[in-house]
Amino acid sequence: IDAFAKVPLAPPDSIFKLTAAFKQDTNPNKVNLGVGAYRDDTGKPWILPSVKKVKADYLSNENIDHEYLPILGLPEYTSAAAKLILGDNSAAISEKRVVSAQTISGTGANHSAGAFLSKHYDFAAFGIKKQIYVSSPTWANHHSIFSNVGLEPVNYPYYDKNTIGLDFDGLMKALNEAPKGSIWLLHACAHNPTGVDPTAEQWKQIADVFAQRQLFAFFDCAYQGFASGDLNKDAAAVRHFVDKQIPLLICQSFAKNAGLYGERTGALHFIGKDADETERLRTQYSVFQRAEISNPPAFGARLVSSLLNEPTNFNQWEADIKTMASRIIKMREVLYDQLNNQLKTPSPNGNGWGHITSQIGMFSFTGLNAEQCQKLIDKHHIYLTANGRISMAGLNSSNVEYVAKSIDDVIK
Numbered sequence: 001i002d003a004f005a006k007v008p009l010a011p012p013d014s015i016f017k018l019t020a021a022f023k024q025d026t027n028p029n030k031v032n033l034g035v036g037a038y039r040d041d042t043g044k045p046w047i048l049p050s051v052k053k054v055k056a057d058y059l060s061n062e063n064i065d066h067e068y069l070p071i072l073g074l075p076e077y078t079s080a081a082a083k084l085i086l087g088d089n090s091a092a093i094s095e096k097r098v099v100s101a102q103t104i105s106g107t108g109a110n111h112s113a114g115a116f117l118s119k120h121y122d123f124a125a126f127g128i129k130k131q132i133y134v135s136s137p138t139w140a141n142h143h144s145i146f147s148n149v150g151l152e153p154v155n156y157p158y159y160d161k162n163t164i165g166l167d168f169d170g171l172m173k174a175l176n177e178a179p180k181g182s183i184w185l186l187h188a189c190a191h192n193p194t195g196v197d198p199t200a201e202q203w204k205q206i207a208d209v210f211a212q213r214q215l216f217a218f219f220d221c222a223y224q225g226f227a228s229g230d231l232n233k234d235a236a237a238v239r240h241f242v243d244k245q246i247p248l249l250i251c252q253s254f255a256k257n258a259g260l261y262g263e264r265t266g267a268l269h270f271i272g273k274d275a276d277e278t279e280r281l282r283t284q285y286s287v288f289q290r291a292e293i294s295n296p297p298a299f300g301a302r303l304v305s306s307l308l309n310e311p312t313n314f315n316q317w318e319a320d321i322k323t324m325a326s327r328i329i330k331m332r333e334v335l336y337d338q339l340n341n342q343l344k345t346p347s348p349n350g351n352g353w354g355h356i357t358s359q360i361g362m363f364s365f366t367g368l369n370a371e372q373c374q375k376l377i378d379k380h381h382i383y384l385t386a387n388g389r390i391s392m393a394g395l396n397s398s399n400v401e402y403v404a405k406s407i408d409d410v411i412k
């Protein structure tokens with residue numbers, strides 16, 4: 001038999017393709033601005049001191065065995081993770097309305113949430129299609145993840161290329177026309193790929209429409225703490241929605257904020273509206289998770305549990321997060337100063353380069369077009385995706401001026 005005869009060749013993932021091209025480039029000035037992982041000021045991956053410590057503790061602890069975790073994961077990890085995103089004084093936690101499950105990092109949380117909604121969400125009751133609304137643009141993998149589990153992604157307006165900022169009017173209009181019960185994916189903070197977030201006031205207005213029109217919020221939170229350097233500030237939008245009793249779930253990742261990319265440490269939290277719904281979600285999600293992964297991996301969860309539950313580790317982790325966020329914020333300031341003030345580079349929308357510093361998190365939408373991006377790669381050995389997104393983590397004090405001059409060159 002030739003069972004896979006009709007399987008077409010798939011294109012390579014664009015980010016991995018970019019990384020491969022970067023690796024092959026022998027130019028000493030080459031810069032990788034495609035990478036979605038933190039780099040220190042020397043361009044190297046950074047193992048957080050707090051993580052080094054909890055890993056050493058783990059390795060020296062002879063009492064830890066290698067048994068399976070419970071189906072929903074390490075309880076002291078999932079409960080601390082819930083507290084981290086929902087806050088110490090969360091009413092949802094004290095009322096025991098939170099169902100938390102450990103997932104295969106943020107991707108696994110998105111997948112599991114999507115698959116669970118696809119199976120159990122009552123689309124028929126609202127007379128709506130099996131769809132999820134996603135920002136235009138969004139993390140490209142959202143499209144693949146939801147399509148894979150039978151949830152059709154539908155774009156909603158988000159990014160305005162004229163202002164290189166938020167299309168707030170477009171977003172509000174779309175929300176105001178949304179069908180009751182529809183599911184809307186929101187980036188909790190540090191929107192990927194644009195770096196453009198609503199302001200606190202805009203979040204309030206967005207939440208009001210969710211409440212009025214009875215929409216379901218699907219929060220993807222991959223960068224808590226990484227955006228502003230403050231774990232609570234970056235959780236503010238989620239907490240506001242929870243306070244307003246908007247039905248929601250949260251996908252959480254510790255890849256970026258703990259630098260645990262490979263350990264695949266994440267969580268999915270549902271907030272039940274009452275004890276009955278919470279129990280039905282908990283039991284049914286357990287059945288679902290058993291079939292998907294049986295039980296999640298232990299190592300990363302044990303490390304993060306130590307980070308979150310032991311005050312001295314937590315303090316060090318908070319300081320480490322500040323180190324990463326501050327370096328990124330500093331790079332934004334330097335790049336802005338170079339382009340706006342030193343080189344006086346014309347900005348893509350003619351309004352200066354303020355978007356570089358007003359955007360937050362790991363990524364920035366520069367506003368560069370595909371042709372300019374290709375020229376940066378070909379002529380200057382600076383690797384970035386064709387949509388003009390750059391990873392701020394790829395900039396450091398040795399290459400930021402070179403990058404600014406190169407951007408200046410492809411624009412002028």
Ligand code: PLP
Nearest residue numbers: 105106107139192220222253255
């Ligand atoms: N969601 C968003 C918006 C992301 O940017 C990422 C990572 O880039 C993820 C989820 C998931 O990452 P991971 O699976 O590594 O936790």
